[in-house]
Amino acid sequence: MTVVLKLGGSVVTDKDTPETVDDDAIDAAVDAISESGVENLVVVHGGGSFGHHHAANYGVSTTEGTDDAAGALAIHAAMKRLNDAVVSRLQSRDVPALPVHPLSVAARRDAEGDEVGETDGAGASLSLPLESTKTLLGEGFVPVLHGDVVAHAGRGVTVVSGDELVVRLAADLDADRVGLCSTVPGVYDENETVVDEIRSFADVESALGESESTDVTGGMAAKVRALLAMDAPAHVFGPDGIGPFLAGASPGTKIDGR
């Protein structure tokens, strides 16, 4: 049973104050993970107030790159500081977490036939060899990845989002369950009520609108579409859902396009 858990950047950081960990939120998340006793767990976290303002400063996104080494390092180093906070707190609760930094392992290449500026929302253009992550898992460790900059052929470095990593990890690790924790309790319908289950995009098209966006860090529509395409069920929930999700329940919205 392999589980991928994404902790949104807005969950683990104070999004309004640069490079500030949300201590209470991160402690609650780490406690829930520790108490679950789940094995074969991979954690991914977003950037929140660590990654995003540096990325904005240097004009770097999933499609806009930079060849400025100082800019790339500023974004990467900030994400490593957040990752260190997450990994250290997990270890302090006896979760054998170890960092896996995407810049060290991943690379992008525009897919054949892509227009300049277009990336594949499902991450088809991302090379992410997982020998390290798989061997760490096999040895009982909990790899902790994060949104990051990665080398991108022809563009310097671009951003890889936590959500894109989740989709790739789920596929390449043949994950059984995927959980995405954000600050909202699930996917809302038109009345701002959490939808229990989404089996196809038509279920939520009226609430989420257009599904044509290919920006994987962007709106809920693209996220739902990417999660529907996975071979594992995904659960989208708020911070209170981490414990129930790891215990096998279905907090928030279940997204299952299989």
Next chain:
Amino acid sequence: MTVVLKLGGSVVTDKDTPETVDDDAIDAAVDAISESGVENLVVVHGGGSFGHHHAANYGVSTTEGTDDAAGALAIHAAMKRLNDAVVSRLQSRDVPALPVHPLSVAARRDAEGDEVGETDGAGASLSLPLESTKTLLGEGFVPVLHGDVVAHAGRGVTVVSGDELVVRLAADLDADRVGLCSTVPGVYDENETVVDEIRSFADVESALGESESTDVTGGMAAKVRALLAMDAPAHVFGPDGIGPFLAGASPGTKIDGR
């Protein structure tokens, strides 16, 4: 023209004081790299006083592993602090350096038929996918790798040495030249005179003794043997040799088994 340059841990740190950068030595090395203007450069550094005492504390070596996440993180985090010092100083001299952390990308597996405790001195058991390093190079960055812990199937994590990384990088990047800077000016003969050139192990067997050791972090004999097996010429020199090596000269000892 792809060049791999190893900076020994004893060159960039004060080996006698835990976690202390040798400021003058590292500045001189970084100046020489900056002034050379070499393109397609990969830098690897050793552990010196950052990695080795943590590794010794936790009983971790290239063959002895640990499944203690705290121990693995202590070694890895110390190596990242040294790596950050090297990368930052290179950037401050306008070298577009970016970090590549082996724990994030590499994994080991005992080769078929290996005895427990035995590793292949040439790194045959090390999986080191280089998509990130190659794409960073192609985009004009200077990847900076380092000795580290890596996941090792059946053993938790073990140490990968800077020397082992150099041999693998040279092969997989099809490097044209390899330089290894340590605190000694080259390979000594019996009279402590630097040998100009080594074409086969027989050239230095009387000075270096047995060549049966498989400890890649160990003596000069194993190092010379590994370098002789490469498809690129290697140069072993002291700190003053960095500039001449990058300018195309042959400081210290040239090791060429082709």
